[in-house]
Amino acid sequence: MTFIEKLRARWRSANSLVCVGLDPDPMRFPSPFPRTAASILDFNRAIIDATHDLVCAYKPQIAHFSAVSAEDQLEGTIALIKTRCPDIPIILDAKRGDIGSTARNYAVEAFERYGADAVTVNPYLGRDAAAPFLEYEDRGVILLCRTSNPGGADIQDLMIDGRPLYERVARMIATQWNGAGNCLLVMGATWPAQMAAVRAIVGDMPFLVPGVGAQGADVEALVRAGRTADGTGMIINSSRGILYAGGGDDFAEAARREASRLRDRINQFRDCPPPP
Amino acid sequence: MTFIEKLRARWRSANSLVCVGLDPDPMRFPSPFPRTAASILDFNRAIIDATHDLVCAYKPQIAHFSAVSAEDQLEGTIALIKTRCPDIPIILDAKRGDIGSTARNYAVEAFERYGADAVTVNPYLGRDAAAPFLEYEDRGVILLCRTSNPGGADIQDLMIDGRPLYERVARMIATQWNGAGNCLLVMGATWPAQMAAVRAIVGDMPFLVPGVGAQGADVEALVRAGRTADGTGMIINSSRGILYAGGGDDFAEAARREASRLRDRINQFRDCPPPP
Numbered sequence: 250m251t252f253i254e255k256l257r258a259r260w261r262s263a264n265s266l267v268c269v270g271l272d273p274d275p276m277r278f279p280s281p282f283p284r285t286a287a288s289i290l291d292f293n294r295a296i297i298d299a300t301h302d303l304v305c306a307y308k309p310q311i312a313h314f315s316a317v318s319a320e321d322q323l324e325g326t327i328a329l330i331k332t333r334c335p336d337i338p339i340i341l342d343a344k345r346g347d348i349g350s351t352a353r354n355y356a357v358e359a360f361e362r363y364g365a366d367a368v369t370v371n372p373y374l375g376r377d378a379a380a381p382f383l384e385y386e387d388r389g390v391i392l393l394c395r396t397s398n399p400g401g402a403d404i405q406d407l408m409i410d411g412r413p414l415y416e417r418v419a420r421m422i423a424t425q426w427n428g429a430g431n432c433l434l435v436m437g438a439t440w441p442a443q444m445a446a447v448r449a450i451v452g453d454m455p456f457l458v459p460g461v462g463a464q465g466a467d468v469e470a471l472v473r474a475g476r477t478a479d480g481t482g483m484i485i486n487s488s489r490g491i492l493y494a495g496g497g498d499d500f501a502e503a504a505r506r507e508a509s510r511l512r513d514r515i516n517q518f519r520d521c522p523p524p525p
Numbered sequence: 526m527t528f529i530e531k532l533r534a535r536w537r538s539a540n541s542l543v544c545v546g547l548d549p550d551p552m553r554f555p556s557p558f559p560r561t562a563a564s565i566l567d568f569n570r571a572i573i574d575a576t577h578d579l580v581c582a583y584k585p586q587i588a589h590f591s592a593v594s595a596e597d598q599l600e601g602t603i604a605l606i607k608t609r610c611p612d613i614p615i616i617l618d619a620k621r622g623d624i625g626s627t628a629r630n631y632a633v634e635a636f637e638r639y640g641a642d643a644v645t646v647n648p649y650l651g652r653d654a655a656a657p658f659l660e661y662e663d664r665g666v667i668l669l670c671r672t673s674n675p676g677g678a679d680i681q682d683l684m685i686d687g688r689p690l691y692e693r694v695a696r697m698i699a700t701q702w703n704g705a706g707n708c709l710l711v712m713g714a715t716w717p718a719q720m721a722a723v724r725a726i727v728g729d730m731p732f733l734v735p736g737v738g739a740q741g742a743d744v745e746a747l748v749r750a751g752r753t754a755d756g757t758g759m760i761i762n763s764s765r766g767i768l769y770a771g772g773g774d775d776f777a778e779a780a781r782r783e784a785s786r787l788r789d790r791i792n793q794f795r796d797c798p799p800p801p
């Protein structure tokens with residue numbers, strides 16, 4: 250089963266487009282946990298226990314582990330998800346990108362060492378740099394297109410022949426990089442008009458959508474702009490807004506409540522018509 | 526002492542623009558070493574012992590460690606360089622890039638966990654994404670501009686107002702990102718004409734230049750194109766061409782011979798006039 254198939258199956262079975270981003274920050278851990286890197290796996294386990302029936306994917310963000318030398322906690326987190334809920338796809342958010350043998354090593358890191366179902370990749374180095382990831386045809390390769398931060402405009406919004414760069418990137422990926430059908434795009438939740446334009450370019454290619462929750466995007470606008478005709482096509486990620494919804498003993502219930510609220514809010518708009 | 530000061534001092538004292546890229550590949554280790562990740566530190570030590578007086582920098586490439594779960598060997602390699610040759614700057618080649626708290630974690634990984642003097646960063650996410658790295662004013666932030674691979678053209682050569690994107694990126698970094706004077710650019714050795722154009726845009730900003738050695742660029746052309754008026758301005762990297770110059774017991778002598786040959790070849794052209 251490929252990543253895309255696993256994702257589509259999970260969209261249906263969980264009736265959810267919500268992805269929980271696992272961005273563990275020991276300094277923000279609620280009171281039950283010692284505020285150390287050694288608590289990461291236990292914290293993640295509690296979050297996964299509280300949210301697993303509500304999500305279409307989990308997205309561990311690797312910098313939050315590597316900054317505190319917690320590679321073992323990342324391995325443990327992924328192993329836990331695979332054991333506890335094997336039908337939930339795992340996206341390793343690493344935004345890797347390099348050339349030749351180095352890119353191959355990054356692909357090994359993501360897909361073999363950590364066993365992720367999909368990985369985020371930076372497209373700036375071009376197609377030959379993405380190729381070692383794309384060759385894992387059963388995995389997902391999620392390429393940055395228009396990121397959610399304001400500074401994303403610096404390069405991504407530069408105009409090429411009258412259209413923004415990110416549209417060119419989207420078209421290039423859809424027509425030239427996606428031979429195995431395993432490409433996805435990162436489209437920031439904060440830019441619904443841009444998302445609608447890219448949706449028109451790439452057909453049903455799924456989007457990973459960061460920027461709801463802590464970054465506070467408009468859920469109605471983004472779902473209407475980004476969904477596909479069947480009301481799916483999006484992996485809508487919230488990290489801190491769910492992980493740290495509660496600061497005390499109630500953190501797991503608070504996380505579940507936020508994940509459930511986000512799922513329901515998204516589902517309200519999945520069968521709305523797209524904006525005119 | 527900042528990274529740039531350390532680099533300038535080292536260019537002078539070693540009379541060398543050569544950087545040895547530490548891309549350990551256990552499957553290519555010469556006969557004295559077991560072909561396992563546990564041999565990486567010993568292999569790197571032998572290379573460093575054989576080349577340290579010939580180089581202006583070392584550049585460990587992190588994917589070669591993380592693909593084989595060898596973070597400890599990377600920490601050991603960096604600690605070894607700092608003890609054995611503390612005046613040689615260390616560039617962590619990681620090509621990281623993300624936003625907000627994630628970018629801060631990547632900066633912590635590079636500068637605090639590993640203690641690198643400089644790190645390579647992907648500029649696609651824009652200035653606010655680079656800011657957490659730039660705020661370490663004593664460290665170097667080496668931003669991808671025109672990479673050495675053919676596919677680099679896919680995005681980097683797109684034309685913006687009649688000029689290629691990488692020139693726009695170079696100008697943006699030089700004029701808007703470099704407030705602390707700690708930016709450098711990656712300029713592939715395979716594109717001397719492009720390098721000359723970027724040199725004209727960014728003044729004396731140093732270049733990290735991959736693509737000599739295994740990728741086989743023309744040393745004379747690239748040095749004439751990229752050097753600054755004082756005959757420096759470049760960190761010219763060779764990885765596999767030095768590390769695996771010899772496959773048997775002579776690997777260290779072979780590595781030394783290749784590093785020395787590259788240094789001498791570069792130095793021949795450091796005081797040549799730039800191309801007309």
